[in-house]
Amino acid sequence: MSERRQSMRTEFCPSDLELDRYVLSELSPSRQQALEVHLRSCASCQAHLSEVERATQRLQHSYPTFTALHRKFRGQRAPASTRRARMWTLASLGVAAAVTLSLWWSDAMIKEATTQSNGLRSKGSLSFSYHVKRADHVFEGGMDEVLKSGDAIQFTVRTNQPGYLAIFSVDGKGTTNVYYPLGALAASLPSGHHTLPLSTVLDEVLGHERIWAMFCGAPFELEPLRKKLQAEGPGALDQKQCRSEVLSFEKRAPGAPR
């Protein structure tokens, strides 16, 4: 019953249960911090998190079908054969993920880049910024920064009170995506300065892309808000007990001039 992850595992590697608790924001702040230090240098655990991300993206697209199944279940449970057929349909759903990879770079690189520029946008108690990694170079992204497909971006958020955070984007084709977190609900965030654990490698959809940080006093579901943002535009984020901040960049092909 050997397994490659087991052979790559060190005594510091967390169990799958603990990694799942991390993704679901169910760890204590101190344990979360310790785990993040480990994740930066552990390829095995990073691979596990990528796997979780893929599963999350696939599941988000199945939710309406499950709701319908739930509604049907309340009245009359469908025959097994019908359920199986429906599940086949679900299994065949393809997901065109706008963002895929998860990776980390060191706090030191980000700190160094932060001292070189100031792309921070802030409002009240919420500050929202991002850093860009291109090859081995890390720099702080500014408003309407020109970025390239393949660049990796990582977000930084500062708040003076605890709450729940999600990050949405609308890309050059007008498609709305959730950049953070991985799960179905906004991530719980204590007050303070946070470099979010997952970074995003920009895909090949070119053009102007806007990124919103949505920070609320209560938990909220991501998919309904993503759909609302897609349908109604930024006004969908004007909600009670919430603040939102926007950043934007221009995404160009790797060989294109700045």
Place this chain on the structure above:
Amino acid sequence: MAYQKYGATVLRRAVRLLGSDEAAWEAVHQVFLSLLERPEQFQKRSSMLTFLYEATTHHCLNQLRNHKTRMRLLETKAHPEGGSAGLGPDEFVALRQRLAQLPRELGEVAVYFHLDQMSYDEIAETTGHSRRKVALLLSRLKTHEREEAKHED
């Protein structure tokens, strides 16, 4: 709703254990429909996450033990997303065969210990067993695996 928050975890776990998209989606729906049908299953003796770990493991092991399902799953090679789970195609088949042959309790602790890399305390939390019983089950599992290795030799 638990499905929205924990569904991806259940799906990933089921893909890993069953190695098949179809069977994994079936597991996701069965686990959550069962929870809707009998919410008293979750008696808050543990967290929702550990409850779903146990429910998914239980469902998947039942599927592996079921002869017809097992035949279908054994024909399935590694799921394309199984790479990061760390198992190659042959290892996937061997793993499912071994899990299907283990007694129920040993199969569950084998999954938690070998696949999930859980500590004794985490296995105790997930299964609701005492730490002492977990140690006993793992001891029996190791004996079982040693005997199995002798037979293979």
